[in-house]
Amino acid sequence: MTVPAVSLTPRTKPGLGVGASAGAAHPPDHRYRALRENTDGKQELGESGYFAGAHARECPCSPSPSSVDLLDLASRDDFHRWEAQLAAIGHCAHPIRLEGRIDAIDKATGRAALMYDTATEPGGVLRIACGNRREDVCPACSEVYKGDARQIIRSGLTGGKGVPDTVATHPAVFATLTAPGFGPVHTTRTGRAGRLLPCRSRRDVNQRRCAHGRDISCPRTHQPDDPRLGRPMCPDCYDYTGHVLFNALASELWRRFTIYLPRQLARLAGITQKQFRAEARVRFVKVAEYQARGVVHYHAIIRLDAATIGCQPPGARYTAAMLSDAIRQAAAVVSYDTATVTAADPGLGRILRFGTQLDTRVIRSGGAMSAQAVANYIAKYATKTTGAPGLPHRPVNGPAAIAGLHCAPHHKRLISTCWEIGKHPAAAALGLNRWTHMLGYRGHFLTKSRRYSATFTALRQARIVHRRQQRHPDGEKDPWGRDLDERTVLLMTTWRYAGTGHATTAERQLALAAAARAREHDQIAREETWMN
Ligand SMILES: [Zn+2]
Ligand SMILES: [Zn+2]
Numbered sequence: 257m258t259v260p261a262v263s264l265t266p267r268t269k270p271g272l273g274v275g276a277s278a279g280a281a282h283p284p285d286h287r288y289r290a291l292r293e294n295t296d297g298k299q300e301l302g303e304s305g306y307f308a309g310a311h312a313r314e315c316p317c318s319p320s321p322s323s324v325d326l327l328d329l330a331s332r333d334d335f336h337r338w339e340a341q342l343a344a345i346g347h348c349a350h351p352i353r354l355e356g357r358i359d360a361i362d363k364a365t366g367r368a369a370l371m372y373d374t375a376t377e378p379g380g381v382l383r384i385a386c387g388n389r390r391e392d393v394c395p396a397c398s399e400v401y402k403g404d405a406r407q408i409i410r411s412g413l414t415g416g417k418g419v420p421d422t423v424a425t426h427p428a429v430f431a432t433l434t435a436p437g438f439g440p441v442h443t444t445r446t447g448r449a450g451r452l453l454p455c456r457s458r459r460d461v462n463q464r465r466c467a468h469g470r471d472i473s474c475p476r477t478h479q480p481d482d483p484r485l486g487r488p489m490c491p492d493c494y495d496y497t498g499h500v501l502f503n504a505l506a507s508e509l510w511r512r513f514t515i516y517l518p519r520q521l522a523r524l525a526g527i528t529q530k531q532f533r534a535e536a537r538v539r540f541v542k543v544a545e546y547q548a549r550g551v552v553h554y555h556a557i558i559r560l561d562a563a564t565i566g567c568q569p570p571g572a573r574y575t576a577a578m579l580s581d582a583i584r585q586a587a588a589v590v591s592y593d594t595a596t597v598t599a600a601d602p603g604l605g606r607i608l609r610f611g612t613q614l615d616t617r618v619i620r621s622g623g624a625m626s627a628q629a630v631a632n633y634i635a636k637y638a639t640k641t642t643g644a645p646g647l648p649h650r651p652v653n654g655p656a657a658i659a660g661l662h663c664a665p666h667h668k669r670l671i672s673t674c675w676e677i678g679k680h681p682a683a684a685a686l687g688l689n690r691w692t693h694m695l696g697y698r699g700h701f702l703t704k705s706r707r708y709s710a711t712f713t714a715l716r717q718a719r720i721v722h723r724r725q726q727r728h729p730d731g732e733k734d735p736w737g738r739d740l741d742e743r744t745v746l747l748m749t750t751w752r753y754a755g756t757g758h759a760t761t762a763e764r765q766l767a768l769a770a771a772a773r774a775r776e777h778d779q780i781a782r783e784e785t786w787m788n
């Protein structure tokens with residue numbers, strides 16, 4: 257038997273090891289899709305979609321398992337089967353546990369026979385991956401998601417996954433659309449040759465103090481890990497309402513940007529919008545990233561295709577330089593009047609725009625802005641959230657809960673602003689009370705136009721098919737030894753939710769160690785691929 261490589265810690269808290277269920281302490285509020293087209297109950301392992309429920313990260317019930325518990329687990333008869341289940345779900349940190357069975361009924365004869373029963377599995381349960389995108393919730397599932405994101409992004413630049421290789425010749429631009437300023441904050445500034453400059457030097461004496469009498473200059477040169485970065489010089493000057501409204505409506509600004517961009521392209525090409533639509537299409541993939549001050553900005557890959565079916569290069573008149581110009585012009589003119597959603601309350605009235613710090617770079621094969629570099633750069637944001645220490649993972653309700661948070665005062669104030677606006681009848685349409693933990697941002701972290709490249713669903717489906725083929729190289733059989741054919745056999749599945757998380761802390765510890773090893777292995781394999 258292989259004993260897993262995990263450090264066995266001495267028993268420090270007797271009685272807390274075995275039976276402490278990480279899952280049982282949480283309410284069963286997980287939303288999950290039913291297993292898809294199960295035929296043997298195993299093939300959907302790790303592929304059951306994305307679970308959006310509460311997670312055990314803040315779980316107080318995570319004592320270290322004792323060495324006795326770990327050895328108990330490792331010497332169990334079904335340990336290898338348990339390890340195999342874990343590998344099949346990609347070493348998920350919070351698997352969903354299901355109990356149930358699959359019966360086959362012969363449609364011609366009416367005979368019934370058992371095909372699969374979770375009673376034969378370790379602990380009597382089938383484990384399926386939580387599928388959470390977020391790195392801080394499930395490192396294993398987020399790694400799978402990030403890998404898919406990387407493939408989706410890259411194939412839209414270099415081809416593959418159903419996209420022709422000629423896509424590499426299409427005009428493509430990597431653009432960063434930032435948020436505007438909401439008041440002076442501590443920041444990093446770089447001068448020529450990348451030298452770091454002081455935050456806000458004191459040259460202009462008149463601007464040293466704000467209306468509240470606070471010194472709003474800062475002679476320091478902040479390092480990138482300085483916790484002061486992004487914090488306002490004067491919280492009373494800072495427009496917290498505007499900041500939260502920007503986060504809440506950033507997706508709407510982006511949507512408008514995607515409408516304006518073809519108009520600008522038509523204008524630059526000297527043709528009508530109708531003519532442009534007949535000739536070319538704009539495709540994109542974008543990710544949202546939180547800046548240190550807690551506001552989202554977007555990184556996007558924007559590509560031009562011909563308007564024909566399939567992914568063909570657009571006409572010669574469309575160049576990457578023209579696309580860059582059009583992006584700049586569209587981003588500059590797009591705006592959103594919050595009165596549209598906040599009624600006529602003047603306190604909530606803002607005209608939202610993107611910031612003036614817009615960055616556009618042409619993506620070329622080779623070079624620093626290569627497809628691989630851009631795909632890696634933006635895929636990493638697909639699994640992140642705010643990133644600021646102490647921020648909650650779920651909505652925070654009410655001033656008492658907000659006061660109890662262990663995060664920076666700036667973030668606390670953003671959360672309470674979000675709560676206050678959420679309660680405001682004029683802004684009810686924004687539903688901000690549900691997004692306090694996201695500082696108001698209600699959008700997805702990765703979105704793309706439909707025809708940019710492959711979809712997450714297609715990649716997951718390909719994995720399911722691949723695993724099924726690996727498990728049944730000669731095809732699946734029904735209980736009577738015939739090739740499984742759902743036209744002749746009816747499959748009856750019965751599932752019951754049995755909990756979330758690993759059943760014991762010893763299991764959880766071993767699972768996390770195995771997950772870390774698997775990630776390290778994947779990382780090495782990836783680096784070797786890049787080097788060759
Ligand atoms: Zn997971
Ligand atoms: Zn500063």
Ligand SMILES: [Zn+2]
Nearest residue numbers: 466468490493
């Ligand atoms: Zn002030």
